[in-house]
Amino acid sequence: MRSAACVLLLALVAPAAQAYYANRAEVAAATEAAASEAKAYSQSALIVAALQQALLQSTVEPLHAEARMQQLLLQLRDAPASAAARALVLDLLDHSPRTFTDAVDPEQRRRTVPAFEIAGGARAVLRGWDDRSAQARYRDALAQADFATLRAADNPRVLAELIGAADSAELSLLQQADLPQTAARFALFERSADADIARTLLRDAPEATTQQLASTVAQRLPAATALALLGDAQVHERRRSAARLAIGTLVADHAPARAYLLSTLGDAHGASSAAALARNLDGVTLAALAAMLAAGNDDAGTRHALLALRLSDDPRATAQLRAYADDPAQPAALRDEVRAWLD
Amino acid sequence: VAGLKPIAVAVLAAFTCCAQAQLLTLTETGSGENEVPLGYPVPQPVDSLDAVDGFRSYGSLRARLAALALDSADISERQIGSTRENRDILAYVLGDADATTPEGLPEPAALINGTIHAREWASPEVVAGLIERFAERAGDGGLYRYLLDHLNLIVIPVLNVDGFLHTQRTPALAVNSEAGDAIPAGVRPEYRNYPRDGRLRRKNMRDVDGDVCPAETAGCMNGVDLNRNSDSQFFGSSNQNSDNPQSIVYRGPSRASEPETLALYAAADLAPRERLRFYVDVHSFARLFFGVNTGAARRDAITATLVQRMSAATGKGAGHYPYDAAPPDYGIGSTDEYFGYGLQIPAYTLEIEPRSSAAEYGGFGYHHDGFILPDSEIARVRRELADALVLGLYRMAGPPALIKAEIRERDGNRVVYRAHWQPSGTGRTLQTEIAEPLAAQTGYRLWLAFNKPMRVRDAQGEVVAYTGQTAPLAPAIAIEGLSANGASFRSDLATDAQGWHAEPGDATDAALRYADDAYAVDFELPANLPLADARRLNLRVDVQDLSGQALDANPATPVDWAAGWSGYEDGDSRDGTDTGGPDRSLRIVDDGAPPAGPGSGGGAFGAFGLLAALWLRRRSCRSAS
Numbered sequence: 001m002r003s004a005a006c007v008l009l010l011a012l013v014a015p016a017a018q019a020y021y022a023n024r025a026e027v028a029a030a031t032e033a034a035a036s037e038a039k040a041y042s043q044s045a046l047i048v049a050a051l052q053q054a055l056l057q058s059t060v061e062p063l064h065a066e067a068r069m070q071q072l073l074l075q076l077r078d079a080p081a082s083a084a085a086r087a088l089v090l091d092l093l094d095h096s097p098r099t100f101t102d103a104v105d106p107e108q109r110r111r112t113v114p115a116f117e118i119a120g121g122a123r124a125v126l127r128g129w130d131d132r133s134a135q136a137r138y139r140d141a142l143a144q145a146d147f148a149t150l151r152a153a154d155n156p157r158v159l160a161e162l163i164g165a166a167d168s169a170e171l172s173l174l175q176q177a178d179l180p181q182t183a184a185r186f187a188l189f190e191r192s193a194d195a196d197i198a199r200t201l202l203r204d205a206p207e208a209t210t211q212q213l214a215s216t217v218a219q220r221l222p223a224a225t226a227l228a229l230l231g232d233a234q235v236h237e238r239r240r241s242a243a244r245l246a247i248g249t250l251v252a253d254h255a256p257a258r259a260y261l262l263s264t265l266g267d268a269h270g271a272s273s274a275a276a277l278a279r280n281l282d283g284v285t286l287a288a289l290a291a292m293l294a295a296g297n298d299d300a301g302t303r304h305a306l307l308a309l310r311l312s313d314d315p316r317a318t319a320q321l322r323a324y325a326d327d328p329a330q331p332a333a334l335r336d337e338v339r340a341w342l343d
Numbered sequence: 344v345a346g347l348k349p350i351a352v353a354v355l356a357a358f359t360c361c362a363q364a365q366l367l368t369l370t371e372t373g374s375g376e377n378e379v380p381l382g383y384p385v386p387q388p389v390d391s392l393d394a395v396d397g398f399r400s401y402g403s404l405r406a407r408l409a410a411l412a413l414d415s416a417d418i419s420e421r422q423i424g425s426t427r428e429n430r431d432i433l434a435y436v437l438g439d440a441d442a443t444t445p446e447g448l449p450e451p452a453a454l455i456n457g458t459i460h461a462r463e464w465a466s467p468e469v470v471a472g473l474i475e476r477f478a479e480r481a482g483d484g485g486l487y488r489y490l491l492d493h494l495n496l497i498v499i500p501v502l503n504v505d506g507f508l509h510t511q512r513t514p515a516l517a518v519n520s521e522a523g524d525a526i527p528a529g530v531r532p533e534y535r536n537y538p539r540d541g542r543l544r545r546k547n548m549r550d551v552d553g554d555v556c557p558a559e560t561a562g563c564m565n566g567v568d569l570n571r572n573s574d575s576q577f578f579g580s581s582n583q584n585s586d587n588p589q590s591i592v593y594r595g596p597s598r599a600s601e602p603e604t605l606a607l608y609a610a611a612d613l614a615p616r617e618r619l620r621f622y623v624d625v626h627s628f629a630r631l632f633f634g635v636n637t638g639a640a641r642r643d644a645i646t647a648t649l650v651q652r653m654s655a656a657t658g659k660g661a662g663h664y665p666y667d668a669a670p671p672d673y674g675i676g677s678t679d680e681y682f683g684y685g686l687q688i689p690a691y692t693l694e695i696e697p698r699s700s701a702a703e704y705g706g707f708g709y710h711h712d713g714f715i716l717p718d719s720e721i722a723r724v725r726r727e728l729a730d731a732l733v734l735g736l737y738r739m740a741g742p743p744a745l746i747k748a749e750i751r752e753r754d755g756n757r758v759v760y761r762a763h764w765q766p767s768g769t770g771r772t773l774q775t776e777i778a779e780p781l782a783a784q785t786g787y788r789l790w791l792a793f794n795k796p797m798r799v800r801d802a803q804g805e806v807v808a809y810t811g812q813t814a815p816l817a818p819a820i821a822i823e824g825l826s827a828n829g830a831s832f833r834s835d836l837a838t839d840a841q842g843w844h845a846e847p848g849d850a851t852d853a854a855l856r857y858a859d860d861a862y863a864v865d866f867e868l869p870a871n872l873p874l875a876d877a878r879r880l881n882l883r884v885d886v887q888d889l890s891g892q893a894l895d896a897n898p899a900t901p902v903d904w905a906a907g908w909s910g911y912e913d914g915d916s917r918d919g920t921d922t923g924g925p926d927r928s929l930r931i932v933d934d935g936a937p938p939a940g941p942g943s944g945g946g947a948f949g950a951f952g953l954l955a956a957l958w959l960r961r962r963s964c965r966s967a968s
Contacts, residue, residue, distance in 0.1 A: 077374065104710050105694075105714075107460075107633070107694065110667075111629060119702060120700070120708025121707065121708060124382060124707040131372065208718055208719060211397050238393060238395065241392040242393075245390040245391065246390070269392075272406075303413050303414065304413075306413070307406075341420070
């Protein structure tokens with residue numbers, strides 16, 4: 001109720017509120033003072049009351065009030081999420097900054113930016129509370145083998161953290177739960193190295209949540225299994241390049257990985273095969289590339305073989321390119337291109 | 344003594360620098376001691392040549408661009424220098440092999456620079472994204488093909504290679520330090536206590552041990568701010584730059600002391616430098632274009648207007664990326680000043696979003712999170728800024744000109760008028776092959792061709808405005824003339840957007856060289872026009888290119904750049920106004936009168952016309968007396 005009243009009051013006075021400028025030193029001093037003051041508050045109710053008071057003051061004394069709000073929000077993050085506290089923090093998600101200071105980037109000349117991101121701080125508090133709440137619910141569900149709750153979990157990051165910290169018995173239960181969340185499945189793969197999970201993730205998972213999937217597969221699975229999964233024709237189109245580069249890390253210990261990359265130099269992702277070979281170039285690969293180039297073709301495979309040599313720092317690769325550029329039996333256009341690299 | 348000085352500085356720094364240095368770990372939500380919660384996953388370098396929803400590793404970007412260069416006839420890779428750690432600095436040259444346009448005129452050039460500051464990871468993605476866009480669409484037969492044929496574009500995705508690689512080695516670590524910034528009296532201390540190394544390194548790696556850093560040691564604060572190292576009058580100006588090697592804005596020991604700076608100049612020479620007319624240095628963050636007002640009024644005005652067009656091309660409005668120009672004679676040693684003052688061309692420091700902080704994407708608002716764009720935003724940013732930069736390149740490639748026209752009778756297809764502007768030396772001359780009088784109430788088809796694609800199409804093949812642009816889709820075309828007794832008349836033709844031609848071909852119902860560089864319309868002139876005895880009959884064509892730039896009203900003098908457009912005449916035949924205007928140069932019936940000049944009402948054609956009119960007036964006055 002008090003929170004709602006505060007918001008109403010602010011709505012009335014907000015149009016009159018002026019942006020206030022403080023330099024970085026003033027902001028730092030206000031922050032330091034507010035941090036000392038906020039330590040005095042440990043109970044949620046007291047923090048909420050102080051926060052409401054600071055909110056009211058923020059229209060007339062923005063620098064110190066917003067500094068206090070920021071520090072009190074930090075205190076609130078570890079306090080219990082009472083109804084009053086939650087209501088107030090929800091209101092603060094719409095807080096318009098009132099204190100402005102110089103931009104952090106020396107490039108930014110005369111620009112000013114909000115000195116305190118109160119709405120961002122409120123988001124952090126809510127996120128912390130929501131995470132703790134979800135953590136407790138998922139723990140209970142796991143303890144009771146309540147798979148339905150786990151399958152319906154709407155905070156996959158917290159669920160993934162639970163999986164990451166699970167003991168072997170819990171992990172066994174989680175594997176049985178048939179969790180649909182990508183982040184949870186990735187976490188399960190990281191814990192269990194289950195090739196079936198990796199296969200479905202490589203084929204279907206939205207990429208943003210599993211950017212490191214391909215490299216994790218190469219690290220966690222036996223080389224032959226990893227090569228089979230990463231070289232699978234059904235790997236999601238947008239993950240193919242990452243899969244090829246991950247295969248490259250297998251080359252040193254697993255000859256079929258090299259053979260796979262050499263055999264795919266001419267396909268649509270051949271440039272990725274070339275980059276993978278370049279990062280792991282050894283005498284065997286160099287000899288294989290030399291053999292490919294000896295054919296004197298100008299096709300995608302030949303071009304990507306040259307690319308592999310181009311991307312390598314190995315002086316033997318450079319020597320091979322030089323020999324190619326000097327070889328009159330090679331296609332003139334490619335020799336010119338290679339010569340331009342070497343100049 | 345000179346040799347001892349750096350040692351003394353280093354010893355002093357070791358004691359004074361890092362008492363308060365602090366290693367910070369960036370996290371999504373962790374709030375432990377020395378942890379910085381961002382509120383979103385901390386981006387990690389992604390190993391993938393293909394663009395993903397994230398930031399690619401340097402090795403992946405390097406391989407991707409090398410592959411594009413190898414597979415494309417329009418892209419070539421050039422080494423423009425080597426870093427302090429002896430890594431190649433690479434530029435990509437986009438364009439056809441020759442240095443002239445298909446018309447035979449000298450090509451203009453543009454330079455886009457990326458990643459001068461190591462921590463600004465959005466920069467290499469945006470700049471590489473521009474190259475990827477050109478590679479994808481080089482065969483479009485329209486806008487992109489035109490740019491590749493007409494412009495020499497030099498692109499440097501990563502100038503500060505050593506620094507960028509350093510940030511990618513520890514993507515979640517930063518060193519927070521007050522680090523030896525001796526702030527002179529009266530100067531704001533805003534650079535103090537800032538994260539400076541690890542993921543948040545800004546400078547190059549001069550005198551930095553990459554095997555030790557990031558760490559709480561003095562040397563990690565070393566390095567030169569490459570955007571303060573320019574060989575310009577502002578080097579050492581003390582405006583936001585410092586002579587302290589540990590300052591975040593250390594300008595270096597002398598002008599252009601750094602190999603990266605020299606590499607940038609080598610890239611400009613590839614253009615070549617004297618043909619450059621557009622420079623963008625891509626940074627983050629602030630969501631704006633910084634620039635300089637050099638005092639050359641026309642150049643300054645064009646530079647400001649161009650920002651509005653590019654900003655609109657992001658799809659977010661003309662004010663989404665505002666323009667902030669430093670006043671004349673104020674500078675910090677940045678690269679936009681170097682090119683802006685040195686060549687009097689539009690030159691920018693483009694600061695990618697966010698405006699103030701990653702709180703704009705739901706982050707928690709850490710004061711340096713603007714440098715750490717969330718993975719989820721970069722694909723959109725790449726796309727929006729490719730649209731914006733392409734529009735800037737298109738506009739600076741030059742204003743449009745009407746270069747060819749033909750009129751046929753609809754019945755029988757007989758040509759009654761055909762003319763084109765023929766390149767001749769440094770200019771063009773009008774070649775009129777056929778010019779027969781037009782008749783009223785006869786069906787004709789008029790075909791006009793321009794020297795650039797004038798429109799774009801959507802996925803369904805419909806003519807649409809380029810993102811955020813407002814140029815009318817249909818041209819305004821009229822037949823105008825003078826009757827035997829000197830009365831002017833005019834008939835406006837009904838036009839619509841459907842008249843643009845997508846496919847080039849030999850016939851006049853096709854585009855000339857590029858998709859949508861030609862327009863055709865059917866018309867019939869009304870019976871009340873005095874066509875039979877008209878002493879002059881000409882076309883009046885008023886159209887803007889897809890960026891809203893009007894026609895060069897006098898194609899005889901091709902447009903070039905000299906601190907503003909040169910040879911870009913307006914409707915009154917005035918050069919130097921940078922506005923362009925309607926083209927009236929094509930005469931079906933020619934009375935031989937010179938083009939009218941400024942102030943002549945409906946006429947065109949400059950001072951000569953004005954003098955001729957005065958002369959005629961004097962003669963008539965004498966006769967009367």
